[in-house]
Amino acid sequence: MTVQAHVRNREGRHEVTLRTNDAEHALTIPPKPGGLGSSANGGELLFLALATCYCNDVYREAAALGIDVRGVEVEVEGTFGGVGEPARDVRYRARVSAAGAAEAEVVRLLERTDAVAEVQNTLRTGLPVRLVETAVEIVP
Structure with missing residues (x-):
């Protein structure tokens, strides 16, 4: 993909x-x-990516486990310092509504989703990001 x-x-x-x-x-x-x-700003969009990934993955993992998830709410929060400093203390909360499942099953679903959420795992590995091309247009 x-x-x-x-x-x-x-x-x-x-x-x-x-x-x-x-x-x-x-x-x-x-x-x-x-x-x-x-x-x-980029921090907001980064945190939106984390929230969106986890939300979508809850539904994907629930389907694989046969859990009927009816709603997902994810909130991501963290702190940015000065110019050039990375985010720190990034954490998120998830609330899920499910039908026909025991609470322990849904908790396992949320933990499993955290383990496989691709955007979270990308940040956890410290992926290198490279600028590979630039272009300049000088205008009058």
């Missing part, structure tokens, strides 16, 4: 396109009130 995210920003305009393999869709995020940049 190949995943891509593309941001195009100009004064007063902010466009986000996401793609997984051949499935592409847009995400609406307005520009900053001043016009340049995104109104959502």
